Amino acid sequence: MPKEATKDALLAAARTEFAAYGIAGARVDRIAERAGVNKERIYGYFGSKEKLFDQVVVTALNEVVEAVAMMPGDDPAEYVGKLYDFHLAHPDLTRLLMWESLHYRDDDLQGQEQRVASWNGKATSLAAGLGAESSRETARTMLTLVGLAVWPTAMPRLSRLALGEETATEEGRAAMREHLVTFVRAALGR
Amino acid sequence: MPKEATKDALLAAARTEFAAYGIAGARVDRIAERAGVNKERIYGYFGSKEKLFDQVVVTALNEVVEAVAMMPGDDPAEYVGKLYDFHLAHPDLTRLLMWESLHYRDDDLQGQEQRVASWNGKATSLAAGLGAESSRETARTMLTLVGLAVWPTAMPRLSRLALGEETATEEGRAAMREHLVTFVRAALGR
């Protein structure tokens, strides 16, 4: 089998395992088994468990930064709604972001400059839409909008404490989405 | 030495270790060493690593639920500001909440009913302050307010991507606090 197919299978299995257990709780044997590949191939292709984790996390970071577009003039409230939907649909991604936040310290992962640039592009689009100069304040607003969108999925147990089982229903999620959109509209005066 | 003192030393050491590394990455030997206690005492007093983690997490959850009061008539924007300050001052707590969110599934930890009651009390106070009935919508607002307050501390790497090194300065933190307070005031129409 072509080596690219084996690597992809390992990456997919690693993503599932790291999303569920983080790097310390994940098991290399389980990753290999889920991929249907010998675990020596993990070391052959990626070098170490840590390097495999790095690659999975970098892929996830790049994916989330590009997940929902934000163009000049786009409605920031709708952006938050879409991002909320995206994270609901991709809980593995949300969890990987949390493991990433907890695991790394000050080191920047590969591709950080592109992610910064992509983020700044969104902040600039947001500023244009608000009729404001792109500034630190719009960067803070961008961070806040992302936080609003991700929080309910990032903290499912807190969500359940606050809202009970409705968090697991379609109506409950629609209500949360509506709440977020309304909250952002009011905050940004639109 | 009284056994309560030994237990407290172990709990404090465990909190530091679990906050830094989570349950899978934490090491029982390190906890014991940091506490200046034999590691057999961990099993004597707590039973297992998992049970020690449970206790540390429950303590943290109870602490954060009571961290900042929210009484009827209190300014929700100021509540967010104070909660933001609290999490800045207690990053270990924020990290523990994240490990908790990632580690547990559907099981409720000890004291869940009290935490739900405490949360509902705050949501009721919020509703009173907004001149609204306590409802699902105010529970969602409560969850959103907490998310706003905790997000910057919970995601330091994303914050740094968005804002660079200013996240580590006093001015930067003050600016973030001001931003959050302003955002919430606008959102809630006050």
Next chain:
DNA sequence: ACGGTATCCAACCAACCAGTTGGATGTCAA
């Protein structure tokens, strides 16, 4: 003095786990 209790310890153990080794098999060009 002695036995019971409280509190603790150093050394140990068995299982686990990341990573390595010493190959195998298939393909292809010379």
Next chain:
DNA sequence: TTGACATCCAACTGGTTGGTTGGATACCGT
């Protein structure tokens, strides 16, 4: 046919780690 290369594997290794064992010491009441 053969050697080089690509891709992979089962078994192994050495270190780690959660948890246990077989005690020790101090104190106190009888």
